[in-house]
Amino acid sequence: MQKFSALELFRQGLSGQSGWRPQWRNPEPKAAYDAVIIGGGGHGLGAAYYLAKQHGLRNIAVLEKGWLGGGNTGRNTTIIRSNYLFDESAALYDHALKLWEGLSQDLNYNVMFSQRGVLMLAHTVHDVQVFKRHVHANRANGVDNEWLSAEEAKAFCPPLNIQPNMRYPVLGGALQRRGGTARHDAVAWGYARAADALGVDIIENCEVTAIRRNAAGAVEAVETTRGVIKTPKIGVSAAGHTSVVLGMAGVRLPLESYPLQALVSEPIKPVFPCVVMSNTIHAYISQSDKGELVIGAGTDVYTSYTQRGGLHINQHTLEAICELFPMFRRMRMLRNWGGIVDVTPDRSPIIAKTSVPGLYVNCGWGTGGFKATPGAAHTLAWTIAKDEPHPINAPFTIERFRDGFLIDEAAAAAVAH
């Protein structure tokens, strides 16, 4: 791997920046691997990286039907925080947040992780009570989260409108200072480059179309658009397509796939210092380093695989944004898009073994799994390597639905469904 550093940048400058090599290889798929990851988003690429780095599995591949990060990794609004309510979730999301804090160094890749603070607004008495409960629960779990009055919220985010005559006035907010954003593409590319350097084959334009199982029922091979690949272990990290992929092995999951949309404005000078989210009126916003306002909307009401969704969903969100931040009222939106998110009944993910030997799944991240990328990847790799979960992902099984151990994060999951 060609290491990135200021010195290297200087050295390349002397030769007109002509000495840079591709950041990862473009190999042909081999006939067999020790493990295969389905899905080249941040979660899948990260899992391959941790499998190679921490568990010594080097003869492995990531199979991606499109291009790296072309799924939800490259479509999300990049909000990172860990202030979820329950102990299990706090442990999982904060595990991820701690990995984020060292990720650029670990990968030798600038993922532009920026802890600019995530402010979640309360607009009703109910919101205030719920968020205060979250603040206390988070602190008991060692996760930073603090309550701000409306005036304190405005001091933290000056563009915020706290006039009492708003339709949904701001009554205060919960602030996680360690929260923030990261560069979505860089996360996929950074993991891909680091995994490739450890020998992982990253294979794009390779759609898995079937999963073969042996007489004992265990996984044996995947059929792909680039041929049959033998493997005793498969980790699925296919986000909105998880039901489709696991269906290939006859496994049904408590998942439904919905469109979730986002949009960005024309770029402007830096005006917005943090991330602001409002569950109640369905809006979240930050400003990218390019200057665009990055705005996230809610899910559509129906399941779909179209990566589109209705325009009225965006309109609803923009109405909320214009009321919260009147100075943005005349801004023009540059583009909008959708991703397909896999939602569980309790809004918590599944990172677990399945009923099929050798088949592991990481899914159900729904509208909020970017923040968990390093943690999901790390615990999925552990689960695949050891054939048992890490203590952090142990509660996030498929069986929790059967056994009644739901981890109900509907209130913390931010987008109302």
Place this chain on the structure above:
Amino acid sequence: MLLITCPYCGPRPELEFSHGGEAHIARPEKPSELSIEDWTQYLYLRANPKGLHAERWRHLHGCARFFNALRDTTTDQFVATYKAGEPRPTGGAA
């Protein structure tokens, strides 16, 4: 926004409707006799197909009645809408 044909009222904009999830999931007649696996299946497991999906809609801001629809989740096109209690239409070239 989708244009949805209520079997009672005709085509109306999506905003008049609420979505009721997968169709044809009958509440078990005798829940107390159900195995834990069947109960899990009834409560939580969904087909979530990429392709034709039989789903419930409710014309909330219209006649307020529930009905079913067959929709292709790869295009969001409706193949058919039909009254609750009627069987899922067969075929449907989508």
